[in-house]
Amino acid sequence: MSAPLPGPLRPPQWRAAAGVLQQVLNEARAADLCLQQHFAQHRQMGSRDRRLVSTLVYGVLRDAMRLRAIAGEAASGEAWLALHLLAAGQADTATLAALGCAEAARWQQRLQDFDEAGLSEAARANVPEPVWALWCEQYGRTQTRALAAALNQEAPVDLRVNTLKASRAQVLAALQAAGIEAQAGALSEDCVRLPRRVALQTLDCYRQGWVEPQDQGSQLLARHLGAQPGERIADYCAGAGGKTLAIGAAMAGRGELWALDVDAARLRRLPPRAERAALAGLQLRQLPDAEWLLAQAGSFDAVLVDAPCSGSGTWRRNPELRLRALDLPALAARQLAILCDAATLLRSGGRLVYATCSLLAAENEAVIQAFCAGHPDFMPDPDVPDASPAQRNPLRLLPQLHGCDGFFAMRLRRR
Numbered sequence: 001m002s003a004p005l006p007g008p009l010r011p012p013q014w015r016a017a018a019g020v021l022q023q024v025l026n027e028a029r030a031a032d033l034c035l036q037q038h039f040a041q042h043r044q045m046g047s048r049d050r051r052l053v054s055t056l057v058y059g060v061l062r063d064a065m066r067l068r069a070i071a072g073e074a075a076s077g078e079a080w081l082a083l084h085l086l087a088a089g090q091a092d093t094a095t096l097a098a099l100g101c102a103e104a105a106r107w108q109q110r111l112q113d114f115d116e117a118g119l120s121e122a123a124r125a126n127v128p129e130p131v132w133a134l135w136c137e138q139y140g141r142t143q144t145r146a147l148a149a150a151l152n153q154e155a156p157v158d159l160r161v162n163t164l165k166a167s168r169a170q171v172l173a174a175l176q177a178a179g180i181e182a183q184a185g186a187l188s189e190d191c192v193r194l195p196r197r198v199a200l201q202t203l204d205c206y207r208q209g210w211v212e213p214q215d216q217g218s219q220l221l222a223r224h225l226g227a228q229p230g231e232r233i234a235d236y237c238a239g240a241g242g243k244t245l246a247i248g249a250a251m252a253g254r255g256e257l258w259a260l261d262v263d264a265a266r267l268r269r270l271p272p273r274a275e276r277a278a279l280a281g282l283q284l285r286q287l288p289d290a291e292w293l294l295a296q297a298g299s300f301d302a303v304l305v306d307a308p309c310s311g312s313g314t315w316r317r318n319p320e321l322r323l324r325a326l327d328l329p330a331l332a333a334r335q336l337a338i339l340c341d342a343a344t345l346l347r348s349g350g351r352l353v354y355a356t357c358s359l360l361a362a363e364n365e366a367v368i369q370a371f372c373a374g375h376p377d378f379m380p381d382p383d384v385p386d387a388s389p390a391q392r393n394p395l396r397l398l399p400q401l402h403g404c405d406g407f408f409a410m411r412l413r414r415r
């Protein structure tokens with residue numbers, strides 16, 4: 001389960017990994033953001049040290065359920081890290097003490113006393129018990145095991161080719177010329193997959209706006225909206241605009257595209273990305289804005305609702321999300337409320353895509369069912385091409401089957 005360490009561990013890296021884990025586990029912060037912040041504050045760290053700290057942090061998070069059972073709820077980042085290294089045989093107590101771990105002997109004892117056989121299958125698979133039970137009901141035990149195993153893998157680097165600026169063939173050629181291994185993604189025609197991590201900012205084709213990092217599943221989800229040049233489209237939960245940019249490219253920069261979100265800070269990250277991508281004419285709006293919604297009612301050709309969710313389909317990239325408390329009824333109620341508001345924007349005959357990166361039916365099929373029960377003027381869109389397993393309606397992407405993050409997307413049409 002734990003990846004080999006890419007070099008010898010020294011006290012500064014030990015402290016860095018333990019500090020980041022403390023923020024992720026006990027302050028409920030996102031691992032990738034904490035790592036980015038740490039590296040930005042310690043610019044002297046070389047790429048090998050950064051890789052080492054990242055490997056340690058993600059190694060702990062990919063074994064989090066088991067480590068939590070051993071460490072106990074209130075343990076520090078240092079305790080999790082020590083247990084992880086001891087359990088993986090990557091350090092002994094003397095090494096840990098030399099690194100600065102004050103309680104190495106205590107954690108070694110805790111590990112020895114722990115009854116591994118008492119762990120549930122869910123904890124061994126690194127899945128919270130309630131989610132494991134729901135998945136077993138939904139997918140069966142065999143698929144649940146395969147899903148959990150896939151979600152514990154490191155995700156590849158997927159890039160979306162920005163067709164406003166380049167073709168996939170041009171991007172592949174540019175990467176090859178730069179000596180970077182890359183291949184065409186199997187499911188999305190705009191996807192280029194890199195088997196190894198690279199510092200994107202160093203790539204010419206990134207700096208020129210030819211590519212954006214985006215999971216292949218996210219690319220398919222944006223495509224599920226069927227955006228056409230000249231249409232009037234809203235991305236209702238746009239965030240920092242990953243899918244907005246993909247929709248804008250599908251519209252070939254022609255038409256009217258709105259990015260909406262309640263989070264002003266996320267929306268602010270979109271204009272520079274749009275500029276780099278040469279996506280002109282994008283309009284932003286912070287919600288809630290009842291007056292604006294009322295004025296725009298019935299005027300959009302298509303609306304994407306990429307709803308806030310548990311993120312259970314993205315545990316490869318955000319493994320810490322599995323540690324967060326999950327209130328499914330509250331999430332589903334929020335998702336339904338957002339979908340109902342967004343639906344008012346659609347003209348008759350318009351397309352509404354409800355999407356999440358959750359693999360739980362309570363956040364997906366159940367929300368669609370509740371929405372349709374209250375909105376007889378919406379129906380499943382009969383015009384979605386049934387071209388491939390990854391392009392059905394609803395779109396259901398599973399990491400163990402499709403090799404991308406897990407997503408659900410259902411396209412509805414207003415009668």
Ligand SMILES: C[S@@+](CC[C@H](N)C(=O)[O-])C[C@H]1O[C@@H](n2cnc3c(N)ncnc32)[C@H](O)[C@@H]1O
Nearest residue numbers: 237238239240241242243261262263306307308
């Ligand atoms: C899954 S994220 C969207 C990710 C984004 N579409 C992307 O591709 O990067 C969900 C977004 O919904 C936003 N959100 C939450 N409640 C909302 C609401 N009531 N109306 C609109 N957006 C909302 C959050 O701020 C968050 O940015």
